[in-house]
Amino acid sequence: MKIKGNGEFPPGFLFGASSSAYQIEGAYDEDGRGPSVMDLLQREDGMADYKVAADHYHRFEEDIRLMGELGLKAYRFSFSWTRILPEGNGQVNPEGLKFYDKVIEMLLKYGIEPIVTIYHFDYPQRLVEQYGGWRSRQSIGDYAEYASILFKHFGDRVKYWLTINEQDHVIHLPERLGIRALLDEAEFDRISQQCSYHMCVATARVIRLCHELVPGGQIGPAMNPMIGIPASGKPADMLAAAEYNELASYYLLDLHCKGMFSPLYAKYLADRGCFPEIEVADLEEMRRNPPDFIGVNYYMNQTVQQSPADAIAPRGTGVIKREEAGIYALTSNPHVPESEWGWGICPAGLKMAIMELFSRYGLPALITENGLGDRDELLPDGTVRDDYRIGYLSAHLKELRDCVVTGYPVIGYCLWSFMDVVSGHDGMNKRYGLVYLNRNDKELLDLGRFRKDSFHWYARVIATNGAEL
Numbered sequence: 122m123k124i125k126g127n128g129e130f131p132p133g134f135l136f137g138a139s140s141s142a143y144q145i146e147g148a149y150d151e152d153g154r155g156p157s158v159m160d161l162l163q164r165e166d167g168m169a170d171y172k173v174a175a176d177h178y179h180r181f182e183e184d185i186r187l188m189g190e191l192g193l194k195a196y197r198f199s200f201s202w203t204r205i206l207p208e209g210n211g212q213v214n215p216e217g218l219k220f221y222d223k224v225i226e227m228l229l230k231y232g233i234e235p236i237v238t239i240y241h242f243d244y245p246q247r248l249v250e251q252y253g254g255w256r257s258r259q260s261i262g263d264y265a266e267y268a269s270i271l272f273k274h275f276g277d278r279v280k281y282w283l284t285i286n287e288q289d290h291v292i293h294l295p296e297r298l299g300i301r302a303l304l305d306e307a308e309f310d311r312i313s314q315q316c317s318y319h320m321c322v323a324t325a326r327v328i329r330l331c332h333e334l335v336p337g338g339q340i341g342p343a344m345n346p347m348i349g350i351p352a353s354g355k356p357a358d359m360l361a362a363a364e365y366n367e368l369a370s371y372y373l374l375d376l377h378c379k380g381m382f383s384p385l386y387a388k389y390l391a392d393r394g395c396f397p398e399i400e401v402a403d404l405e406e407m408r409r410n411p412p413d414f415i416g417v418n419y420y421m422n423q424t425v426q427q428s429p430a431d432a433i434a435p436r437g438t439g440v441i442k443r444e445e446a447g448i449y450a451l452t453s454n455p456h457v458p459e460s461e462w463g464w465g466i467c468p469a470g471l472k473m474a475i476m477e478l479f480s481r482y483g484l485p486a487l488i489t490e491n492g493l494g495d496r497d498e499l500l501p502d503g504t505v506r507d508d509y510r511i512g513y514l515s516a517h518l519k520e521l522r523d524c525v526v527t528g529y530p531v532i533g534y535c536l537w538s539f540m541d542v543v544s545g546h547d548g549m550n551k552r553y554g555l556v557y558l559n560r561n562d563k564e565l566l567d568l569g570r571f572r573k574d575s576f577h578w579y580a581r582v583i584a585t586n587g588a589e590l
Contacts, residue, residue, distance in 0.1 A: 155209070
């Protein structure tokens with residue numbers, strides 16, 4: 122159903138764009154910054170690392186001027202934990218605070234609302250060396266101390282905060298937990314689920330601190346729902362999709378928002394022998410400190426079917442195995458086109474996610490990431506013709522507008538990404554930005570910034586409050 126409206130978003134809607142520190146800043150060892158797990162990530166031969174990235178650390182003024190030209194109402198970015206606390210805990214690095222002071226002050230000068238992610242993948246390597254990082258309960262206190270430093274120093278200027286970006290992705294990639302030893306599947310599942318539980322406790326604690334230390338502050342996690350739709354009308358496929366959504370999207374939000382393990386998730390953990398060590402008081406802390414909103418990173422959907430009981434699922438495919446319920450698999454969908462990287466392009470999935478999240482948790486959404494990665498080409502005249510990106514973003518924004526007009530509370534929309542960043546898995550081959558970064562995997566070139574066609578299109582969308590869609 123499409124809801125008829127005036128074609129515009131409500132006044133005050135935060136049209137924005139996103140980035141993350143490790144993918145854009147560079148300056149990985151300058152001005153006292155310590156090492157993160159992402160700095161030590163082993164990249165494939167010839168793929169760009171994060172040492173220079175987009176050199177935003179030295180060129181942030183140029184970049185924010187471009188944001189001002191674009192007309193952004195909000196900019197969602199992350200603080201580098203080890204730029205603030207080089208060891209992950211202990212002594213604060215004043216140069217780190219100074220850098221983000223300058224970024225925030227310039228954003229406010231251009232009327233751009235800063236939205237800060239406290240932790241976006243770049244966990245301090247020193248904490249891994251000290252006690253194993255998220256594997257230890259000590260990580261909860263260190264994360265809370267880091268967040269309290271941010272709230273006290275920046276809370277007078279930053280009102281929107283995100284706790285942990287894509288927790289589900291962090292715990293399924295060993296290198297993002299600082300784990301470089303080869304582990305069997307059962308051992309890694311046990312460790313990763315304990316890490317995830319500690320992150321949930323840390324999130325609740327930091328939400329409480331934000332409400333105590335930041336007057337009027339709002340805070341929530343940034344999740345990545347990949348809505349599963351059934352491959353057919355068969356009840357078995359519909360059940361497969363329902364269980365997939367429960368275990369892939371909602372299991373963490375049940376802890377963050379309700380302080381409970383859903384029955385399906387608890388059974389899944391028990392079947393695999395990886396139920397974490399918990400404390401009853403932790404669950405009460407989660408219940409007492411739910412988020413103010415849910416950050417939504419939406420790129421793709423999944424199509425789910427029931428597969429034969431003897432199927433074997435390779436790690437990382439997203440297939441869910443439960444001994445009692447069988448094995449449920451992801452499959453292709455002729456009604457959902459895919460990107461070069463096999464990501465299902467389903468704008469309606471964004472609307473499904475917003476509707477379902479509000480129905481389950483009753484919280485506003487803030488779209489924190491949504492975008493299309495592609496192999497953009499810089500033409501001799503300095504332009505980039507990316508109509509494919511405009512089509513993708515426009516289709517998703519139309520679905521989002523339908524949600525807003527219907528009455529679902531949505532704070533804003535921060536597309537990924539403001540400018541090209543070093544992709545987590547594909548280096549400079551996969552570009553998401555509205556601004557083209559003139560570098561490739563092997564050469565820095567001049568790191569020039571060039572406005573893509575999507576830049577000019579989004580500027581018109583913002584200026585017309587969505588009527589241009």
